[in-house]
Amino acid sequence: MKLRIGSSYDVHRLDKGEYILLGGVKIPCEFSTVAHSDGDVIYHALAESILGGLALGDLGTYFPPNSTKTKDMNSFEILSFALKEMEKRNFKVNNVDISLILQRPKIKTYIPQIRKKLAKELNVDEDCVSVKAGTNEKLDDLGKGLGIGCFATILLIQE
Secondary structure, rough: OOEEEEEEEEEEEEEOOOOEHHHHHEOOOEEEEOOOOOHHHHHHHHHHHHHHHHOOOOHHHHHHHHHHHHOOHHHHHHHHHHHHHHHHOOOEEEEEEEEOOOOOOOOOOHHHHHHHHHHHHOOOHHHHHHEEOOOOOOOOHHOOOOOEEEEEEEEEEEO
């Protein structure tokens, strides 16, 4: 059995809006992410952790931030690309650990929905998907509510 670990981090500024997307789940709130795509930090960090685990580089290699083709792109397309690259190499997801950093909104009630959606998309059981959220204790721009960050760690297996 071959194992690969991937890890990544994504961050976006926040501005006035009506919702944010986290793992494809729409979270109603008074702001939105500022991004070239739809700004889903979970999908971005997760996709890049897959690419990293496969030693395929970063998201910017495949989805340049100045490309008109990727403007306002649904971030699930980015995750789908990474999953296809993973499958081409005969790997599959063993488990994933997601850590969100955001001062607001409180997303505890959305975590089960995010986990369920990610488990389906990654083709794993829900107990293989961890999603946690914390604040930055009002330190730096994330802690002041000016942005949102996400760490993703993934274990890929090839049997």
